[in-house]
Amino acid sequence: MSRIACVVGARPNHMKIKPIMDALEKRGAETILVHTGQHYDRAMNDVFFEDLGIRRPDRHLEIGSGTHAEQTARTMLAFEPVFLELRPDIVVVVGDVNSTLSCALVAAKGGALVAHVEAGLRSGDRSMPEELNRVAVDRVSDVLLVASADGMANLRAEGYRRDQTYLVGNVMVDTLMANLDRARTRPILSELGLSRRKFGLVTLHRPGNVDDEQVLTSLLAALDEVGRKLPLVFPVHPRTRARLRGRTPAGVLLMDPLGYLDFVALEDSAAIVLTDSGGVQAETTALGVPCLTLRRNTEWPVTTVEGTNWLVGCDPKRIVRAASEFLEKPPRSTMPELWDGRSRERIADVLLSVATSSDRPRPTDHYRTDQDV
Incomplete structure (x- = not known):
């Protein structure tokens, strides 16, 4: 054995x-x-x-x-x-x-x-x-x-x-598919007063985004602008929380990190996801949820070709413009091989x-x- x-x-x-x-x-x-x-x-x-x-x-x-x-x-x-x-x-x-x-x-x-x-x-x-x-x-x-x-x-x-x-x-998709029905029964949307496809989801934790004050300020400005048009839910990574220093963009609900099921429930129901996470790029592709990646590159380029992911970098104007386009006309998605x-x-x-x-x-x-x- x-x-x-x-x-x-x-x-x-x-x-x-x-x-x-x-x-x-x-x-x-x-x-x-x-x-x-x-x-x-x-x-x-x-x-x-x-x-x-x-x-x-x-x-x-x-x-x-x-x-x-x-x-x-x-x-x-x-x-x-x-x-x-x-x-x-x-x-x-x-x-x-x-x-x-x-x-x-x-x-x-x-x-x-x-x-x-x-x-x-x-x-x-x-x-x-x-x-x-x-x-x-x-x-x-x-x-x-x-x-x-x-x-x-x-x-x-x-x-x-x-x-x-x-x-x-992608073995992450195995876990996602195995737990999606359970996630959809979670009460987190009602607890937060959210409706399906009527909010956005945010994650930020990469050092290049949250440790650089200039970059972080630009990203917060973009979230402020998008949040005025669509409520955003932001489970805050501990390293990011320390660097926000009390700053909360308009229309953004900051909350503690979530468990897997609650996060997937929000991810599955969001109108758009803004993230710097590789795993979230892959999961949103599997779910068919529009995703804006707040980076200049990705280790998951397949999600930009076959998925619902768009690399937008950290420029606030580009992020706001892309979010408006995605919300008006969500991208079509095909599932990557296997x-x-x-x-x-x-x-x-x-x-x-x-x-x-x-x-x-x-x-x-x-x-x-x-x-x-």
Whole structure:
């Protein structure tokens, strides 16, 4: 029986790992859930476990916050002894957060197969920490599980072998489809006095948007203008809340971060979504909801070609103009290839096939912790 360690660290990871673990366990694989604790408070972690029915982690590393170097180093130090104890055949990492990179490096050096879910995503913007994480994780991974055709093209261009790249679809869509009916029964719209398609939804958390005072001021000016025409609901990320300093644009309802089901309920009912989140770009495409991405680039270009997403940058005039156009004439959407809610089965097929056919040495057979490299 294959032993597969599945790593989560931050809120975006949770909705990706749940369907994969379900599919693996259904086929008899031994799965071990390792939570690094990169996101650790209730609003950013616990409520997602509850909403999605994710079982309690088998190991919790309790890393917490810190600089990129601190998080990456502490996660590696904490994960290494767990890896050596568990000796997994495969370590599955998802997305592009610091935990993803840390655990991929430990597993690769330890001799386990490393499988990266959402491999091949590229924004082309090396100033984004997530972009550096994506590139580095793909490079040390053995199994590259790709969400869309453009990701496959990126990996081909970077020289990856065809026998290590697999187009499996977007596993976030699996979670979305599995929970959409539950989300639609949530009372959050009535609690907030909202009606379907009569409000907009906002998310902002990227450092490039919220840490730069000039950029943040421009975005708030745009939200102020759009909010005068359409009520906006803004669940505020903790890093963003600290930088708002009490500023609230007109027509914008600021609220604490939401759980998965409540957020999807709002996302599904919104007339338009304004965001800098990659995951939200993908989810709105699956839902057919108009989305304005407040960035100059995206790691999900497929959502701008086949989805409902439009890159508008941070210029207030462009954002307001695009919002007016989208509200007047919502874009038509087609679903990207294999975004069908069955990505988890394809991922499980690949992982179990690789685990049983690999002739690599058992993890830690040749692993030493005292080497000078």
